[in-house]
Amino acid sequence: VNRYRSWRIAFFVIALGSAVVVLGALLLLLAMSFR
Amino acid sequence: MFVTIVLQLVLAVGTVALVIVLLPAVVGLCALYHAGRWGRLYFQILAQVLGLTAGTAQPPPTGQHRHGGEPAYRHYLFGPGRSDLSVLLSRLRTELPADFQATSARIWAVWMIGPLRVEAAVARLIGLIFTYSLVLGTLIAGLVLVLVTVVQIVLGTVLLGVAFAVVFLLRAVDAGLLRVRRIRISCPRCYRAIGYPAYRCPTCAALHRDVRPGPYGVLRRRCRCDQQWLPTLLLLGSHRLTAWCPYPDCGVQLADRSGTATETMVAVLGASNAGKTRLLTVLMLALLNRTGETSVQFADELTGRRLRQLEPALGAGEATRRTLMELPRAYSFYVGPERGTRRLVHLFDPAGERFYDSERLEELQYLRTVNSYLFVIDPLSLGQIWAELEPSLRERYDPLRAERAPEFVFQQVLQNIEAMGVNPEQARLAVVISKADLLTHAGIPTPPPDSASIERWLDDLGMDNLVRSVRHSFGEVCFFVTAAVSSDDGAATGVADLLGWVLAGRR
Numbered sequence A: 001v002n003r004y005r006s007w008r009i010a011f012f013v014i015a016l017g018s019a020v021v022v023l024g025a026l027l028l029l030l031a032m033s034f035r
Numbered sequence B: 001m002f003v004t005i006v007l008q009l010v011l012a013v014g015t016v017a018l019v020i021v022l023l024p025a026v027v028g029l030c031a032l033y034h035a036g037r038w039g040r041l042y043f044q045i046l047a048q049v050l051g052l053t054a055g056t057a058q059p060p061p062t063g064q065h066r067h068g069g070e071p072a073y074r075h076y077l078f079g080p081g082r083s084d085l086s087v088l089l090s091r092l093r094t095e096l097p098a099d100f101q102a103t104s105a106r107i108w109a110v111w112m113i114g115p116l117r118v119e120a121a122v123a124r125l126i127g128l129i130f131t132y133s134l135v136l137g138t139l140i141a142g143l144v145l146v147l148v149t150v151v152q153i154v155l156g157t158v159l160l161g162v163a164f165a166v167v168f169l170l171r172a173v174d175a176g177l178l179r180v181r182r183i184r185i186s187c188p189r190c191y192r193a194i195g196y197p198a199y200r201c202p203t204c205a206a207l208h209r210d211v212r213p214g215p216y217g218v219l220r221r222r223c224r225c226d227q228q229w230l231p232t233l234l235l236l237g238s239h240r241l242t243a244w245c246p247y248p249d250c251g252v253q254l255a256d257r258s259g260t261a262t263e264t265m266v267a268v269l270g271a272s273n274a275g276k277t278r279l280l281t282v283l284m285l286a287l288l289n290r291t292g293e294t295s296v297q298f299a300d301e302l303t304g305r306r307l308r309q310l311e312p313a314l315g316a317g318e319a320t321r322r323t324l325m326e327l328p329r330a331y332s333f334y335v336g337p338e339r340g341t342r343r344l345v346h347l348f349d350p351a352g353e354r355f356y357d358s359e360r361l362e363e364l365q366y367l368r369t370v371n372s373y374l375f376v377i378d379p380l381s382l383g384q385i386w387a388e389l390e391p392s393l394r395e396r397y398d399p400l401r402a403e404r405a406p407e408f409v410f411q412q413v414l415q416n417i418e419a420m421g422v423n424p425e426q427a428r429l430a431v432v433i434s435k436a437d438l439l440t441h442a443g444i445p446t447p448p449p450d451s452a453s454i455e456r457w458l459d460d461l462g463m464d465n466l467v468r469s470v471r472h473s474f475g476e477v478c479f480f481v482t483a484a485v486s487s488d489d490g491a492a493t494g495v496a497d498l499l500g501w502v503l504a505g506r507r
Helices: A005-034 B002-049 B080-112 B118-180 B276-289 B301-315 B352-356 B358-362 B383-388 B391-400 B406-419 B436-441 B451-473 B495-504
Strands: B198-200 B220-223 B229-231 B262-269 B295-298 B331-336 B343-348 B372-377 B428-433 B476-481
Touching (some): A005 B002, A005 B118, B002 B080, B002 B118, B080 B118, B262 B276, B262 B406, B276 B301, B276 B372, B301 B331, B343 B495, B352 B358, B372 B495, B383 B451, B406 B451, B428 B451, B428 B495, B476 B495
Parallel strands (some): B262 B343, B372 B428, B428 B476
Antiparallel strands (some): B295 B331, B331 B343
């Protein structure tokens, strides 16, 4: 039994979300530096 | 000639275009490919660490109780979450460099190995481009992963902070409610004040010494047997579980639903054979038979069992069994509600011999927190009464007579409770003349049942020093005369009044 399944799914979602946010921020910085 | 020049120009422009535009594009695309591959690898490892992918091994059994801890699984935010992150980082530290080494070795094996010849120059150039792309992609992915990890740590810390805030808030609300409702929890056996009861798991009987919100759960906790959720506060329903004294050297079962009612502690004082146990039995029976709006329930099974053992002696008119010298466990009842909320009444009945010796008296630590005292005086132990008895009655009553004079017992108790730091002026004392039935039988008039008359009666019997001392020491004093035998209507003389006085007391 995965005891903390809900919390671990939340961990995964947070990791995914933060990756999206970080990549978005980096692309934004890149775009701004080319402007 | 012209054509050659044009061709050379086209070649030069093409080379420049290749170097300036195409090469960075190829390097960038390859770098993004490697970064994406690392991203996929990261999420694969994460899913494995969290046990979310089918067919992968389950995560380690983090959060199980450790030696000296509670027999419960820790809340995810208070340990297992950090442990998962730590396992993830550890695997990333080993698996990502290994992947980097494997990929670069593959590139070198395909493009960079072989004799240095002109026809191999293109292959070497491609190999260099791939290696450069791999390094660039690794740097990009590394930067993104570091930032993602920082975001996770920040979010985890924020969640942990919120959890701590909720823990402290819940604890404060629960403690505040107990304070407002003036609920104090005491152990009926070791007499110590209990900050919070311990509870046993209804399934596996594991003892949870401190169920309050904390590392093992905010609103509820999972027992180590993995079969039972336990609420973490009285506020959240922990009173429905069986409560136990949390002190390791005691550990007895507390009253049922401990922590839901104000406690009233009543201590019975008196010499051995003064009639304390008999009086207490009659008092408890009167309490159970009390009609009207008052409901009375045994607060624990033991009280009911002990009372059932005492009852036959009372019905048969025999002496109750001598109280043992061991530390007394309280008889506990829930009483109420007549007007307000119900109350948990603890009645303590120690052996009379305990009052003869200060060391043994000191062990009765409940005297520190007692609200009301019942001082039982055997009239047969009063010199004048004894002198008035016929010799045949003296012979008959001698085994029933209290072993020590009431003045001695009272002084012993007074000195000891003052040494414990108790201010008797803030306590109530009922002076109870027992065995009124024996006086009647001996033809000695008993005093009228009102307090002032009983006080005068004691004065007249030469107990003026005791009466003065009692009046001087205690804040509220009342006198009663009782016969601990049931009359025809089922009520014992004076017991109803005494019961009313006991129930009126509140700290």
